[in-house]
Amino acid sequence: MRYYLFNARSWRRIPILGTGTIYIMVYLLAGCRLSISDTETQGSSAQDPGCTDVVCDAPSVCVEPSGACKSICDSDIPCVNNDPCQTIVSQDQADSTQPDTTNALCETFTCNDGGFLSCQLFDPCMIDSCDPTLGCKHESVTDVECAADELCVSEIPLGSNYQGRLGDCAKRCTQDSDCDDADDCTTDVCELILVSDSPTEGLCANAVIDSCMKLGACCTRDGCFELTESDCMSQNLGETYQGDGTTCTPSPCFGDFVPGNYALAGDCPGDSTTVNLVAEANTLILRGLAENNDILLTLSGAMASAVDVVAAGVDNQNATLSVLADGSILLDISLVTAGTNCRSTMTPQ
Numbered sequence: 001m002r003y004y005l006f007n008a009r010s011w012r013r014i015p016i017l018g019t020g021t022i023y024i025m026v027y028l029l030a031g032c033r034l035s036i037s038d039t040e041t042q043g044s045s046a047q048d049p050g051c052t053d054v055v056c057d058a059p060s061v062c063v064e065p066s067g068a069c070k071s072i073c074d075s076d077i078p079c080v081n082n083d084p085c086q087t088i089v090s091q092d093q094a095d096s097t098q099p100d101t102t103n104a105l106c107e108t109f110t111c112n113d114g115g116f117l118s119c120q121l122f123d124p125c126m127i128d129s130c131d132p133t134l135g136c137k138h139e140s141v142t143d144v145e146c147a148a149d150e151l152c153v154s155e156i157p158l159g160s161n162y163q164g165r166l167g168d169c170a171k172r173c174t175q176d177s178d179c180d181d182a183d184d185c186t187t188d189v190c191e192l193i194l195v196s197d198s199p200t201e202g203l204c205a206n207a208v209i210d211s212c213m214k215l216g217a218c219c220t221r222d223g224c225f226e227l228t229e230s231d232c233m234s235q236n237l238g239e240t241y242q243g244d245g246t247t248c249t250p251s252p253c254f255g256d257f258v259p260g261n262y263a264l265a266g267d268c269p270g271d272s273t274t275v276n277l278v279a280e281a282n283t284l285i286l287r288g289l290a291e292n293n294d295i296l297l298t299l300s301g302a303m304a305s306a307v308d309v310v311a312a313g314v315d316n317q318n319a320t321l322s323v324l325a326d327g328s329i330l331l332d333i334s335l336v337t338a339g340t341n342c343r344s345t346m347t348p349q
Contacts, residue, residue, distance in 0.1 A: 051064055052067075072104065086106075124166035161187070163207055170204055172204075174202065176188055185209050187209060188206050189207065216228075219242065225248065257277060257284055257321070259278055259284070261276055262329065263346070265344060265347065268333050270291075275287065285297065302323055305318065306319045311342060319332065319333045320332045329346040330345060331346055
């Protein structure tokens with residue numbers, strides 16, 4: 001009696017020779033190999049128990065002559081343990097391209113190390129891999145890569161604003177406010193159509209606004225303004241840009257004092273040198289004045305003051321800075337004990 005093993009996916013027939021026992025030749029199936037039990041390959045009918053006393057749980061069926069229960073399937077994927085789906089073709093149908101039965105059976109196999117096409121489900125939300133011992137392995141992207149409040153994007157319908165890729169993790173949502181990313185340059189949208197099996201749950205599709213201008217606080221001589229960085233620096237008058245997304249409420253600037261470089265001129269030590277007003281850690285600092293290290297300034301309206309200033313070799317003096325109408329700064333240094341003073345002008349560079 002001649003039998004044929006029929007591969008349900010490729011419609012390829014492989015002849016199997018034997019009288020009373022089915023011999024199955026080992027063959028490659030898209031990178032996977034068929035693993036057959038000893039009773040099915042040794043060919044001894046005396047050792048084959050047959051199906052006489054075998055009861056299989058549906059939908060499995062008993063297969064002669066081994067007496068083994070095999071799962072019925074119509075493709076490789078539904079088979080238990082990722083076994084390939086095989087169909088037995090009788091002798092009468094040996095020359096036919098169609099099997100004589102609708103029943104197909106699962107056979108065990110292991111895939112080659114490295115993974116082949118046989119392990120690919122072509123599902124963007126599944127991670128397919130090959131274990132050379134156990135066979136194909138499939139893990140959900142949502143389970144192994146996404147955060148607790150995220151879901152793998154399995155499809156992007158027409159009309160969706162989602163700008164990511166299939167297989168990416170996106171935040172779950174039920175309303176637009178769930179998608180607020182504190183970015184003024186995105187439209188924060190919860191799209192229910194990205195989760196087809198739920199009428200109430202969707203995924204965040206925060207589309208970037210093409211014409212969005214990123215604004216930030218700009219400290220100028222006229223006060224604090226929210227501008228783009230290029231607009232802030234375009235005047236070349238020492239304006240200081242505080243960074244994208246910063247605001248003037250509260251103001252990060254130091255009143256009328258604008259950080260930057262200033263040319264010193266007058267009768268105080270350091271005439272014709274350059275000093276700097278520096279903003280660090282919410283503190284305004286006068287840096288570069290002759291005989292002094294950093295001088296920490298205390299703001300009071302349109303004026304700033306400092307103590308323990310050194311001038312002409314004498315320490316323990318007071319300094320007062322006042323902003324003038326043209327943006328320059330008047331520097332007064334007075335000796336506490338002697339009552340003498342010096343005055344210089346700081347002009348923006």
